[in-house]
Amino acid sequence: MRGSxxxxxxxxxxxxxxxxxxxxxxxxxxxxxxxxxSERRRIERALHDGTQGRxxxxxxxxxxxxxxxxxxxxxxxxxxxxxxxxxAAALAEVRELSQAIYPVVLTERGxAAALAELxxxxxxxxxxxxxxxxxxxxxxxxxxxxxxxxxxxxAVKHSRATAVRITAxxxxxxLRVEVADDGIGGADSGRGSGLxxxxxxxxxxxxxxxxxxxxxxxxxxxxxIPCPGAVGAGQSSTG
Numbered sequence: 001m002r003g004s005x006x007x008x009x010x011x012x013x014x015x016x017x018x019x020x021x022x023x024x025x026x027x028x029x030x031x032x033x034x035x036x037x038s039e040r041r042r043i044e045r046a047l048h049d050g051t052q053g054r055x056x057x058x059x060x061x062x063x064x065x066x067x068x069x070x071x072x073x074x075x076x077x078x079x080x081x082x083x084x085x086x087x088a089a090a091l092a093e094v095r096e097l098s099q100a101i102y103p104v105v106l107t108e109r110g111x112a113a114a115l116a117e118l119x120x121x122x123x124x125x126x127x128x129x130x131x132x133x134x135x136x137x138x139x140x141x142x143x144x145x146x147x148x149x150x151x152x153x154x155a156v157k158h159s160r161a162t163a164v165r166i167t168a169x170x171x172x173x174x175l176r177v178e179v180a181d182d183g184i185g186g187a188d189s190g191r192g193s194g195l196x197x198x199x200x201x202x203x204x205x206x207x208x209x210x211x212x213x214x215x216x217x218x219x220x221x222x223x224x225i226p227c228p229g230a231v232g233a234g235q236s237s238t239g
Contacts, residue, residue: 159183
């Protein structure tokens with residue numbers, strides 16, 4: 001009888017834990033959906049306010065050039081150069097948006113190459129140490145990349161850092177990603193949507209994001225992401 005009561009209590013405790021875990025996953029998915037919708041609106045605004053306007057301007061310039069060319073070729077050439085500059089700016093905006101959605105290098109060459117490119121293009125010195133033996137799943141590589149990308153952005157915009165250190169290491173069935181900066185610290189994952197989005201992105205894969213940001217002592221952001229399977233050849237990068 002006593003054993004049956006003990007088993008019943010244990011089963012009830014397990015049910016409570018499962019319900020709590022289900023609630024956490026539901027909340028995590030809701031956050032992720034909200035983050036995706038916010039990003040969709042951001043891209044829509046960027047295309048409407050920036051790129052679309054530039055392309056309309058180029059189309060109008062081409063129409064004017066067509067009428068000007070016979071009578072004033074010098075002015076038409078000047079307008080063509082101006083249209084070329086506007087078109088170049090539009091292309092740069094499209095490239096920036098596509099990188100934010102999913103960088104091409106990540107698809108074609110994997111995490112190590114994508115992080116190397118990110119470190120090389122960072123607006124502050126960025127050291128890099130990547131030890132990843134194989135291609136990982138698309139979701140895992142994307143989560144790791146955006147953890148690093150957002151962390152570097154925060155180091156520049158908010159932490160006033162002068163340098164960052166990027167590490168990505170696969171250890172058995174776990175990918176460990178870390179970005180450390182020498183900035184002013186004080187980061188809070190509960191405040192900004194960027195860090196909150198990283199928490200959601202990592203947790204939906206069964207991982208966890210760890211933030212250490214004491215004031216005036218820099219910020220360290222770690223992501224531990226399960227990666228049970230590999231999908232391709234090995235890669236590594238150090239810089």
